[in-house]
Amino acid sequence: MKFDRFAQWLANRSGRPMTFAIALVLIIVWGVSGPLFDFNDTWQLVINTSTTIITFLMVFLIQNTQNRDNDELHIKIDELLRTTKRAHKALLDLEDMGPAELHALRKHYQRMGEHDSAKASRDAQEKDTSD
Template identity: 85%
Template sequence: MKFDRFAQGLAKMTGRPLTFGVALVLILVWGISGPLFDFNDTWQLVINTSTTIITFLMVFLIQNTQNRDNDELHIKIDELLRTTKRAHKALLDLEDMDPAELHALRKHYQQMGEQDGQQAHTD
């Protein structure tokens, strides 16, 4: 998918210190140029519009990379569960459960953890 490759590349580029430095320099230039424009409305509009557009686009970029990272993590965890003999195979399909089922399963695992903790103290 072209967008996924584009988003990954752009996310890597925007996450670099150099990119942060460029953005910081642009903000400083804008701030220093204020007296040249008498801090007028157009001068303020430039930074407001620029940051709004960049923020709007970055939301979609971040969401795309988070979705990808989340999918990768799920695949890795699914593989670990699949290859672990004592793992509950039902855990492979958690994303298909409704919130009530997830809550019940979480409660079950909390109880198991408490029991394991109690057994560790008695050993």
Template identity: 65%
Template sequence: MNFAKIAQKLALWAGSPKTFLGAIVLLALWAISGPFFQFNDTWQLIINTSTTIITFLMVFLIQNTQNRDTDILHLKIDELLRATAEAQNAMLGLESLDLKQLEALRKHYQTMGQGEVKNLEGLEQKSNVDLNQC
């Protein structure tokens, strides 16, 4: 089994409600055990070390799955652009542009869309709404 498959399975497991509940239970057990260990340095070191190691590993796991998901999205969008007759095939190579070129392209498309009124689910948006604000 390669790293991508392992990372995908681990990401699904780590993001599950059962795993979250398990983490809450472990944290509660650690907190409850505090008086037994008199809240000493070793007791605190256990949780600090554990969370640091888990966080360190999760960063790489999340980055791997994010990169994979981004690649999949790009491929799907590329296929849609390729298959759509009206689409500009030049859009398939946007990854090679630098930030200035991307910003210029974004402004070009914003200019094309100015004044457009969209009807979403029966509600009209006014043309002065900034669609870049989330």
């Protein structure tokens, strides 16, 4: 649980404009310092290594926060489905379905949406002709 809190805290800080500004300033300082170091291999290695390490760590941080956000969203949607009388309760267990089942369910809902859309168009046309 400590890692989750740390990851959320760090994600909140890393996504701020000030953090971007600091990173931009560091890159500019590095670039401007090039002539001082004759653009040598060590000078290039500093930025390459630094950015690689930061990127590597950020991948795990981002994945953690996305997993958490995903879980929170699923719980909220599950609660809405659970409390809606006309909702299909089978939708609460989508995580357990295989790809073929999910694809079939998606097609089913697309057909339902097309049917509802066509019905709404007919209703709108009938309303226009009756006015």
